[in-house]
Amino acid sequence: MITRHLADEAETRRFGEDVALALRPGDCLALVGDLGAGKSTFARSVIRTIAGDPALEVPSPTFTLVQDYELSLPIAHFDLYRIADPDELDELGLDEMLARGACLVEWPERAAGRLPAGSVTLTLMHAGAGRNLTIDGTGPAMDRIARTLELRDFLRRHGLEAATRRPLGGDASARGYNYVDLASGETRILMDSPRAKPGPILREGKYYQQLAHIAEDVVPFVAISGYLRRQGFRAPDVLAADLDQGILLLEDLGTGSILDAGGAPIEGRYADVARTLALLHAAPLEENLPVPDSLVHAVPPFDRAAMQIEVSLLTDWFLPWKTGGGARAEDATEFTAIWDDLIDTIADGEQHLLLRDVHSPNIIWQSAPDLSDRVGLLDFQDAMIGPTAYDVASLVQDARVTIPGDMGERLLDVYLDARRDDHSFDAERFRRDYAIMAAQRNCKLLGIWVRLNQRDGKPGYMRHMPRTLAYLDAATAHPVLAPLRDWLVRTGILGSESDR
Structure with missing residues (x-):
């Protein structure tokens, strides 16, 4: 379980940005909270971040029960307040959407346990001018959400708490990248490269990464970048680093x-x-x-x-x-x-x-x-x-x-x-x-x-x-x-x- 305090609506939106960057097909988020607790603010932020459009119209699904968005990650926003029977979820197409995208579900208690195993529950409760957040769940989606919050904590430690994160993409490895937009208008690159997990032993008592000399943490990147820059080549400057967690803030070389x-x-x-x-x-x-x-x-x-x-x-x-x-x-x-x-x-x-x-x-x-x-x-x-x-x-x-x-x-x-x-x-x-x-x-x-x-x-x-x-x-x-x-x-x- 993870707990956070979101001081205001801006922090709730940033939390939505962070979670959006962690979502994958098959993820289901159950949003719990009273009216006005911030569920819709969070959901809009998630959808707009995935769309790459902060002005995207995101209507409430209160009367339609579900709103679908065909984005780079298809996403459906459900509001179950008005359903009379959990079996209506079949008609609304929850399973079909989870087969190809992610779902945000408000009033999940009306689903009577019909949400899939591995769903993550986000509970928002009023707390003065802000709200308290509890995140509960197990499995890959929960792990990814925990990781995306570690990335936000890294930015906070380096004075960039209010920076906006948006998708940049990954590669064939487990590494991921985000753009980080600063208030000054400048852009940085956030590199997310958690320490590699050992694979099965293949030869000589070693696993593949050891035999192929594949980097298992971010230390080699920092070292090689420094060498290239000392020799006059154009490589991204490492502006901040957490070598243990595998997080780097890099210069943006452009597109x-x-x-x-x-x-x-x-x-x-x-x-x-x-x-x-x-x-x-x-x-x-x-x-x-x-x-x-x-x-x-x-x-x-x-x-x-x-x-x-x-x-x-x-x-x-x-x-x-x-x-x-x-x-x-x-x-x-x-x-x-x-x-x-x-x-x-x-x-x-x-x-x-x-x-x-x-x-x-x-x-x-x-x-x-x-x-x-x-x-x-x-x-x-x-x-x-x-x-x-x-x-x-x-x-x-x-x-x-x-x-x-x-x-x-x-x-x-x-x-x-x-x-x-x-x-x-x-x-x-x-x-x-x-x-x-x-x-x-x-x-x-x-x-x-x-x-x-x-x-x-x-x-x-x-x-x-x-x-x-x-x-x-x-x-x-x-x-x-x-x-x-x-x-x-x-x-x-x-x-x-x-x-x-």
Whole structure:
């Protein structure tokens, strides 16, 4: 149970904003309180926040019994005061709405226990000029509401109690982001990244995050951001942090994209990112990065264990999905052996800091005279030290956007041209490593798309599957990848030359 005092109507509206950001399909909030206790104020704030429209007309459902809103999260506002029998809930469509969205239910006591398990009850009671709030429930919705209130408490501790929060979105991980609008008109970014929970033990007594060196808290983000900024790159400044709770207040780098309004790549902007990567890979490398509170982040290596656990996603998730059964043991063993040889091959290649996901969602582009001001870098908490070709491959074969093959070749040439004056740089060896890293990344992505769909309930990522297969096909055309290509053809993942 959580209790709060809401001093006035403005705090009640802010509470509605906070809860709106925590809601997911299937959530049901039961609103309890006398007339005038603030139930409607809260409900309007929730609906307007989800709509992104603070002026949205939100009529009371007192006479209609239910008002539906087809928003990014569909939501229904019920008022059960006038129902005569709980069975009327079937006619009102409560279950249908919960199957695709969230519900706010005033006078829930009239439902006579018909609300779903996992509902959260919010009780509002008059208390002077304000109201006292009690939140009661169990399950995921209650956990998310508790977390969103922790985020508000974080803002309060940093003097931003009255700031407005609105949706920004998340990513394929458990991280979430909000815009924070200040009274001055400035905007900040609130990063919500709770400490990762250990997964099942896979190999060597370690779980996936440990084997793949995935960040389990926000310390790496703070460390890498500091390094990038010290080297003159545009990364968000960390303005406030709670490292234990995994909450960061970040500089807002803006919204400019390297894609056009239709979602197509803008080649000149991608070229700017390629030049930025060339500068990064020529910058002094720091392996132990300072973090506030006298901490140090040791940047992990993109080593054999990390590469192998990533590509194993193909045999663990993609291949069973494609064939309708598990991967044959001999196929998985051969796949691992092929990658062991490829990892040995790149051992003599260039090593530097890898940001790991240098593609369109993680780049902010702004018009500016200087390259360092044009390209903003995001989402680098999983950075490692490994083959520099990896980040170039993640850009040139953007996982979210189709980069035509001829454009990809030109972007690769932009990077190579930018490294031309570096006499220690071997362009041919880099092209070899680029092909291997592109293949490694796309093998991983094929498994990730299926895992996101089957385990995490995020089917939207499956739309990237054809692009990823096409990228893998292109990467494995390099002679060094002939054994991998033969394996991919034999297992039916790629077509043979005669099918092309």
